[in-house]
Amino acid sequence: MWRRVASLSSSLISSSNSSFLGQVLVSSFSAPIFIKKNQTAYRFNIWESLTTGISQQANGAVGSKERTPFITFVLGGPGSGKGTQCIKIVETFGFKHLSAGDLLRREIACNTADGAMILDTIKEGKIVPSEVTVKLIQKEIESSDNHKILIDGFPRSEENRIAFEKIIGAEPNIVLFFDCPEEEMVKRVLSRNQGRVDDNIDTIRKRLKVFEALNLPVINYYSQRGKLYTINAVGTVDEIFEQVRPVFNSFESNPKMVALLSPSFHSTTLTFHCSSKGKKNKRREQLNRKQLQKSKRIAFPFPESSPTPLLINYKPFTQTRLQALDAVVQDLEASVEKGIKIDTEIFASLLETCYQLNSIDHGIKVHSLIPKTLLRRNTGISSKLLRLYASCGHIESAHQVFDEMYKRNESAFPWNSLISGYAELGQYEDALALYFQMEEEGVEPDRFTFPRALKACAGIGMIQIGEAVHRDVVRKGFGNDGFVLNALCDMYAKCGDIVKARRVFDSIIYKDMVSWNSMLTSYIRHGLLFEALEVFRGMIEEGFDPDPVAISTVLSGFSSLKIAAQIHGWVLRRGIEWNLSVVNALVLVYSKHEKFDQASWLFHWMPERDIVSWNSIISGHCKHQQALKYFEQMESSGTSPDTITFVAILSVCAHLGLVKDGEQLFSLMRKKYAINPTMEHYACMVNLYGRAGMIDEAYNLIVERMEFDAGPTVWGALLYACSVHGNVDIGEIAARNLFELEPDNEHNFELLMKIYSNAGRLEDVERRACGNSPDFTQQFKALIIFNTNQTLRQVVQNIGIALVDWFRTFGLILLGAESKKELMDNGL
Ligand SMILES: Nc1ncnc2c1ncn2[C@@H]1O[C@H](COP(=O)(O)OP(=O)(O)OP(=O)(O)O)[C@@H](O)[C@H]1O
Numbered sequence: 166m167w168r169r170v171a172s173l174s175s176s177l178i179s180s181s182n183s184s185f186l187g188q189v190l191v192s193s194f195s196a197p198i199f200i201k202k203n204q205t206a207y208r209f210n211i212w213e214s215l216t217t218g219i220s221q222q223a224n225g226a227v228g229s230k231e232r233t234p235f236i237t238f239v240l241g242g243p244g245s246g247k248g249t250q251c252i253k254i255v256e257t258f259g260f261k262h263l264s265a266g267d268l269l270r271r272e273i274a275c276n277t278a279d280g281a282m283i284l285d286t287i288k289e290g291k292i293v294p295s296e297v298t299v300k301l302i303q304k305e306i307e308s309s310d311n312h313k314i315l316i317d318g319f320p321r322s323e324e325n326r327i328a329f330e331k332i333i334g335a336e337p338n339i340v341l342f343f344d345c346p347e348e349e350m351v352k353r354v355l356s357r358n359q360g361r362v363d364d365n366i367d368t369i370r371k372r373l374k375v376f377e378a379l380n381l382p383v384i385n386y387y388s389q390r391g392k393l394y395t396i397n398a399v400g401t402v403d404e405i406f407e408q409v410r411p412v413f414n415s416f417e418s419n420p421k422m423v424a425l426l427s428p429s430f431h432s433t434t435l436t437f438h439c440s441s442k443g444k445k446n447k448r449r450e451q452l453n454r455k456q457l458q459k460s461k462r463i464a465f466p467f468p469e470s471s472p473t474p475l476l477i478n479y480k481p482f483t484q485t486r487l488q489a490l491d492a493v494v495q496d497l498e499a500s501v502e503k504g505i506k507i508d509t510e511i512f513a514s515l516l517e518t519c520y521q522l523n524s525i526d527h528g529i530k531v532h533s534l535i536p537k538t539l540l541r542r543n544t545g546i547s548s549k550l551l552r553l554y555a556s557c558g559h560i561e562s563a564h565q566v567f568d569e570m571y572k573r574n575e576s577a578f579p580w581n582s583l584i585s586g587y588a589e590l591g592q593y594e595d596a597l598a599l600y601f602q603m604e605e606e607g608v609e610p611d612r613f614t615f616p617r618a619l620k621a622c623a624g625i626g627m628i629q630i631g632e633a634v635h636r637d638v639v640r641k642g643f644g645n646d647g648f649v650l651n652a653l654c655d656m657y658a659k660c661g662d663i664v665k666a667r668r669v670f671d672s673i674i675y676k677d678m679v680s681w682n683s684m685l686t687s688y689i690r691h692g693l694l695f696e697a698l699e700v701f702r703g704m705i706e707e708g709f710d711p712d713p714v715a716i717s718t719v720l721s722g723f724s725s726l727k728i729a730a731q732i733h734g735w736v737l738r739r740g741i742e743w744n745l746s747v748v749n750a751l752v753l754v755y756s757k758h759e760k761f762d763q764a765s766w767l768f769h770w771m772p773e774r775d776i777v778s779w780n781s782i783i784s785g786h787c788k789h790q791q792a793l794k795y796f797e798q799m800e801s802s803g804t805s806p807d808t809i810t811f812v813a814i815l816s817v818c819a820h821l822g823l824v825k826d827g828e829q830l831f832s833l834m835r836k837k838y839a840i841n842p843t844m845e846h847y848a849c850m851v852n853l854y855g856r857a858g859m860i861d862e863a864y865n866l867i868v869e870r871m872e873f874d875a876g877p878t879v880w881g882a883l884l885y886a887c888s889v890h891g892n893v894d895i896g897e898i899a900a901r902n903l904f905e906l907e908p909d910n911e912h913n914f915e916l917l918m919k920i921y922s923n924a925g926r927l928e929d930v931e932r933r934a935c936g937n938s939p940d941f942t943q944q945f946k947a948l949i950i951f952n953t954n955q956t957l958r959q960v961v962q963n964i965g966i967a968l969v970d971w972f973r974t975f976g977l978i979l980l981g982a983e984s985k986k987e988l989m990d991n992g993l
């Protein structure tokens with residue numbers, strides 16, 4: 166991309182020339198720095214120099230500035246979003262951004278001596294000679310006041326890398342790699358529209374080849390050096406940046422966590438801040454001193470120089486934070502086994518990471534290493550553990566931690582986590598019981614308490630309780646809090662009071678996307694499509710770009726081809742057509758309207774698929790053999806079908822009369838995927854047998870194989886099948902069950918009457934109407950409806966016949982010869 170980023174020179178943390186350890190031995194500014202003090206080796210890495218401002222001189226050529234540059238290489242294929250993310254890094258962390266591509270393009274624009282050669286090289290997607298690019302980069306670094314440098318799109322090759330090291334005399338401190346699927350990169354480059362000579366399909370292909378052949382080895386190299394952070398470059402710009410942020414953030418907030426984020430965390434072992442004298446770092450300094458003193462007593466048992474398992478078993482690109490966490494937890498286990506006392510902060514950091522990575526298994530391991538009394542006493546650790554358990558659905562363990570906490574009433578945090586855990590599991594009563602218990606125990610709720618409690622109110626659908634929570638919201642002074650009001654609006658809508666929901670929505674002074682989306686979804690859920698469109702329009706008028714949530718809500722809510730086409734055009738222009746929820750919704754709408762080409766094309770090209778994508782394409786093809794092919798593809802892609810998939814695929818089999826396939830899939834569901842059939846699956850199976858005229862098999866399935874009582878959908882499917890295939894005996898049984906389950910449903914009576922009538926058993930029609938059934942009036946009503954419908958049908962039929970006759974006689978006289986022929990050809 167053309168980067169128009171001004172040089173920002175704000176640093177993360179104020180600098181200082183004095184190191185509190187004062188004995189830093191610098192071998193190379195990029196290499197970890199070792200100091201020896203009191204026989205204990207402490208290891209520093211460059212992160213520390215970044216945050217603490219240790220002033221060092223680089224050994225290499227770039228040593229003219231007062232501070233050692235902190236260099237980040239940003240790599241990734243063409244269009245992977247490097248430049249876009251660099252802008253965000255600059256905004257957030259104040260780096261100087263150097264795009265190698267931009268520097269080269271500047272040479273072309275300025276018509277310099279190398280300009281023509283560079284233009285030719287770029288047009289061909291090839292790599293400009295290293296010395297040219299490195300010199301340009303060097304000039305920029307040397308003239309920069311900012312010591313934090315982001316070098317974007319460089320080095321492109323091993324040759325580039327070596328030249329950089331030689332000329333600049335330094336290695337990067339970290340390397341970010343934006344890992345993006347090829348189709349996505351091609352799509353992004355083609356829609357970049359910035360007039361670049363190399364943004365055309367031919368050059369892109371060449372650039373991709375060059376990337377694969379020459380840039381990947383560089384990425385591998387840094388991975389082996391433990392410097393690589395791989396970022397999944399699929400998703401929205403903000404989602405991607407949320408992966409980038411912690412790489413820079415973590416060190417600021419907690420230096421130890423870098424160990425977990427960094428692939429080279431093993432070599433960082435216990436990292437200590439070399440604190441600056443700035444007041445901002447006073448507290449940190451104390452902490453570091455404390456840690457330092459402690460560490461003199463017990464050295465943390467990570468090997469210092471021996472290669473770590475991670476680096477030995479290095480596999481390119483497979484290094485994940487989860488693997489890093491795994492290794493740290495293993496080391497921790499080994500340390501505890503050796504009787505080494507672990508710092509509480511390490512437990513807290515690890516639990517935080519387990520929570521972020523949703524890794525309950527590691528959390529359980531860490532839990533087992535925390536001394537019981539420490540856990541009870543230390544609210545910080547117990548709260549984090551509790552939150553981890555609750556968020557992973559281990560609610561009983563969460564509650565146990567909660568019960569054992571000494572000071573759980575000091576803050577709302579553990580309460581909120583537990584309420585949330587119960588609400589997420591659908592245990593709304595328990596969630597609300599805790600909410601009310603909070604008040605009894607004198608714990609002050611905070612702004613995070615209410616949305617969780619309101620979610621539970623919405624879950625049980627009891628508006629009175631919701632209103633009570635609403636009163637608490639006002640009483641506790643959160644009546645103007647947009648975050649809480651969004652939850653209130655949602656609660657009212659889910660409890661069925663759309664008018665109150667609207668009132669709350671209108672009272673939100675600063676509406677955000679959540680407010681708009683919540684109102685939009687609520688209207689759609691209530692079938693108020695006009696109001697929904699009005700909100701959608703309002704959102705745009707207020708300057709909010711509908712996000713993928715809003716777009717997919719509208720797409721699935723309206724399910725109109727016209728709206729889908731308009732929205733599709735809009736998302737294409739916005740460049741968000743490949744957002745997962747948007748493309749899923751488009752696939753579904755197009756297939757529902759039998760626009761299978763569009764649906765399949767989108768499905769084929771979508772950069773990533775989730776279970777919803779597969780379910781959309783399968784259910785979209787509900788009357789087509791193709792659905793089975795998609796199912797096979799899904800299985801071979803490694804995505805496990807869920808209950809919805811099986812409902813969809815069994816319906817397909819029913820529609821197509823594929824009894825054997827249906828049976829196989831039904832048994833596969835339980836055997837291979839451990840999914841117990843639900844009522845819907847049984848209804849599908851009854852429908853499958855019923856449509857194929859296998860009424861006995863359908864009936865036997867219900868009475869012999871169902872683990873629970875059949876509901877109206879199952880008996881309904883059977884009754885319908887009996888009406889189609891004229892099975893009076895089983896039809897009567899199905900109808901009798903239905904009369905009990907849904908006595909108000911006249912349709913069941915109608916179907917039974919139809920069965921009798923088709924079988925010529927009009928006396929049974931009479932008998933039913935006058936019989937001693939539990940609800941005589943209902944049945945009598947049904948009989949009248951049945952007869953009326955029959956009569957009406959007859960009348961319509963008669964009118965139809967009369968019209969056709971009339972048309973035959975007189976219409977042809979009025980029509981032209983061509984139309985007459987067409988009608989005749991069609992047998993009219
Ligand atoms: N996450 C994203 N989702 C969709 N589009 C994106 C995303 N990130 C960037 N883009 C768009 O993709 C195009 C390419 O992005 P960008 O210029 O940042 O990539 P790059 O890796 O710097 O490419 P190059 O190496 O070719 O300069 C731009 O039009 C940008 O707006």
Ligand SMILES: O=c1ccn([C@@H]2O[C@H](COP(=O)(O)O)[C@@H](O)[C@H]2O)c(=O)[nH]1
Pocket residue numbers: 166243244265266267269286287288290291292293294298317318319320321325363372
């Ligand atoms: O280090 C570099 C960087 C870039 N090039 C050439 O420029 C184009 C465009 O680069 P972007 O990073 O995509 O802006 C690239 O295809 C190369 O031809 C280079 O040679 N060396």
